[in-house]
Amino acid sequence: MRKRSIGINVRVTVTEKKKVTMLARKCGLSLSEYLRQRALGYEPGGHPPTEVFDVLDKLDEIAESCSMRDGAAISAHTDRLRDLLIGGN
Template sequence: MRKRSVGINVRVSVTEKRKMTLMAKRCGLSLSEYLRQRALGYEPGGHPPKEVFDVLDKLDDIAERCSAWDETDIIAQTDRMRDLLIGSN
């Protein structure tokens, strides 16, 4: 059985709904989950686009193909780029 059984209806303009839907998509959430989190005081984080992960995969591939004497420096550089793209953990 679903825990969430009570609905809340809110009227918004078409523009507002588009903006909310876009923000939810950027966070990788459904519109309902995005609105639920925002209403409960959470600030959902953004979800990087697929292209960011494609770039990271390519950077890893480049680092693996470099000669051994450059590997440490190149890995350090790719780690810095990764941090710039998606932030450090």
């Protein structure tokens, strides 16, 4: 059974709906979840494009071909970048 059973209706223009829908999609959220988070004071973050992660994966491949010391340093940097991009610690 769904916990959320009460709806809130809000009238918007076509342009406003397109903009809010695009913002929700950028955050990887449904329109309802995006609006719920915004209404409750949260500011959902967007996801970086997949190309960013492709570059980080390529850096990991390069790190594997380096010396143990240099490879470990490169891997540590790419791990930190991933954490920053996806909201890790």
